[in-house]
Amino acid sequence: MSVLKTSDLDPDNLDIIFNSMNYGVVIIDKRGKFVFINQAAQRKMNLTLNVWIGKHIESFVPNSVIYEALVTKSPKVNRISKIIGKDFLIDAAPIENRGKIIGAIATYRDEEDITALKICLNFPFQQNGHDLHNELLLDPSLPPAENDFFISQDSQLAADLKKVKKLSRSDLSILIRGESGVGKEVMAKSIHHWSNRKSKPFIAINCAAIPESLLESELFGYNEGAFTGAKRNGSKGKFELANGGTIFLDEIGDMSYHLQAKLLRVLQQKEIIRVGGSEVIPINVRVIAATNRDLEAMIISETFREDLLYRINGFTITIPPLNKRKKDIEVLIHHFLKEINWKYNKDIKLSQEAFDVLLNYSFPGNVRELRNVLEQAIFLTDTNVIEIMDLPKNLYKDIEDLPYTEPQQNNEEIVPSLSPLPSSLDFSQNITELEIKLMKEALKRSNHNRSDAIKMLGISRRSFYERLKKYKDEIEDLELQF
Numbered sequence: 001m002s003v004l005k006t007s008d009l010d011p012d013n014l015d016i017i018f019n020s021m022n023y024g025v026v027i028i029d030k031r032g033k034f035v036f037i038n039q040a041a042q043r044k045m046n047l048t049l050n051v052w053i054g055k056h057i058e059s060f061v062p063n064s065v066i067y068e069a070l071v072t073k074s075p076k077v078n079r080i081s082k083i084i085g086k087d088f089l090i091d092a093a094p095i096e097n098r099g100k101i102i103g104a105i106a107t108y109r110d111e112e113d114i115t116a117l118k119i120c121l122n123f124p125f126q127q128n129g130h131d132l133h134n135e136l137l138l139d140p141s142l143p144p145a146e147n148d149f150f151i152s153q154d155s156q157l158a159a160d161l162k163k164v165k166k167l168s169r170s171d172l173s174i175l176i177r178g179e180s181g182v183g184k185e186v187m188a189k190s191i192h193h194w195s196n197r198k199s200k201p202f203i204a205i206n207c208a209a210i211p212e213s214l215l216e217s218e219l220f221g222y223n224e225g226a227f228t229g230a231k232r233n234g235s236k237g238k239f240e241l242a243n244g245g246t247i248f249l250d251e252i253g254d255m256s257y258h259l260q261a262k263l264l265r266v267l268q269q270k271e272i273i274r275v276g277g278s279e280v281i282p283i284n285v286r287v288i289a290a291t292n293r294d295l296e297a298m299i300i301s302e303t304f305r306e307d308l309l310y311r312i313n314g315f316t317i318t319i320p321p322l323n324k325r326k327k328d329i330e331v332l333i334h335h336f337l338k339e340i341n342w343k344y345n346k347d348i349k350l351s352q353e354a355f356d357v358l359l360n361y362s363f364p365g366n367v368r369e370l371r372n373v374l375e376q377a378i379f380l381t382d383t384n385v386i387e388i389m390d391l392p393k394n395l396y397k398d399i400e401d402l403p404y405t406e407p408q409q410n411n412e413e414i415v416p417s418l419s420p421l422p423s424s425l426d427f428s429q430n431i432t433e434l435e436i437k438l439m440k441e442a443l444k445r446s447n448h449n450r451s452d453a454i455k456m457l458g459i460s461r462r463s464f465y466e467r468l469k470k471y472k473d474e475i476e477d478l479e480l481q482f
Contacts, residue, residue, distance in 0.1 A: 045084060058200070069106070182366045252289040436474050
């Protein structure tokens with residue numbers, strides 16, 4: 001028998017049903033313990049039932065997708081997880097009964113399953129199967145973004161990362177500083193994953209996004225009747241949900257001075273009292289905080305508590321803005337292209353010209369802006385290559401600042417041949433026709449290499465691409481060679 005019976009889940013018939021499936025099927029109860037593993041899962045994942053059944057999944061598979069679905073109470077679709085050295089494509093969902101979560105179920109597909117499905121889908125497929133066809137063509141060898149660690153090749157930041165990785169195994173509080181969008185939450189998730197608490201919850205809360213009147217109850221929970229609209233049985237706060245794991249207090253500098261005092265007491269005493277309650281609840285959490293504000297200046301202006309800063313500042317790591325770590329831009333471009341292509345089942349590349357624009361852009365929105373730009377461009381391009389015109393217009397203002405070699409006056413300089421005057425002397429019409437002819441000739445002579453064509457024409461990159469976009473229909477055969 002491959003089932004552990006519990007009061008919540010009655011698996012009497014699960015063997016017959018799920019053992020007929022080729023996909024691996026795993027079910028856990030509300031405590032996260034295995035109650036069912038079908039034969040396909042045993043075979044594909046090399047599981048031994050008498051070892052796994054009744055044991056907590058996080059003790060065998062840290063940061064598992066099925067446990068995340070259980071804790072967050074939300075489905076997880078097309079997620080990748082490495083188990084016993086193999087990549088699995090996983091769908092997981094919580095199991096609900098009469099409004100209560102009583103467990104979670106997940107299906108596991110390995111590379112053999114995906115390959116078999118691809119073969120089947122080479123045959124004519126019904127119209128209503130189109131979405132399934134696209135889903136099954138996903139390459140399971142690529143990881144989703146949420147499983148990636150903080151990425152950097154900046155020498156100073158890389159040195160700090162080594163220190164953070166060592167300190168992550170302790171319970172020392174860590175303060176992450178940096179502008180909005182530099183990746184503070186990604187850093188926090190990395191620290192949690194490196195820590196001894198990685199099998200426990202990671203709970204994040206943005207202190208700037210929640211009104212002060214609600215933030216206290218969000219952090220510490222509340223009892224029934226604590227305020228108008230409170231749930232009948234009250235609610236746990238983020239600290240209770242994170243018990244045993246990590247709580248990430250994002251934008252802590254935006255927390256009110258009054259609430260800072262209550263937070264300090266919680267961090268010192270390692271216990272909370274829910275809003276409207278009197279029971280003292282012990283907690284065991286690792287605190288990671290983040291801010292984009294100057295906390296030292298706020299201490300002087302008495303808007304941030306100095307004792308709280310000492311409590312959260314066991315170690316500080318500062319993430320510079322993206323325009324201060326140019327080496328990371330190239331790394332992140334390749335990373336996000338791979339990730340977004342995987343997410344949407346695409347194979348879009350970046351032209352050298354568009355790549356140069358991104359490398360030289362200031363990115364005031366930092367890493368968040370870079371990812372958004374690439375995701376937008378992937379959908380706007382009409383081909384499988386992202387060109388400059390596929391990028392947002394606000395990036396074009398930097399094009400003239402790209403490295404550029406002035407054209408030499410030689411035989412390659414384009415001089416329009418003399419010809420009889422046209423029948424129409426309309427200046428605008430004739431200038432347009434001349435520009436089109438010159439653009440075509442430059443592309444022809446440069447074998448469609450845009451950089452060479454720009455040099456021949458003696459104009460800026462911005463001017464060239466504005467005309468290329470303007471005369472797109474008139475200029476044919478734009479298959480460029482780089």
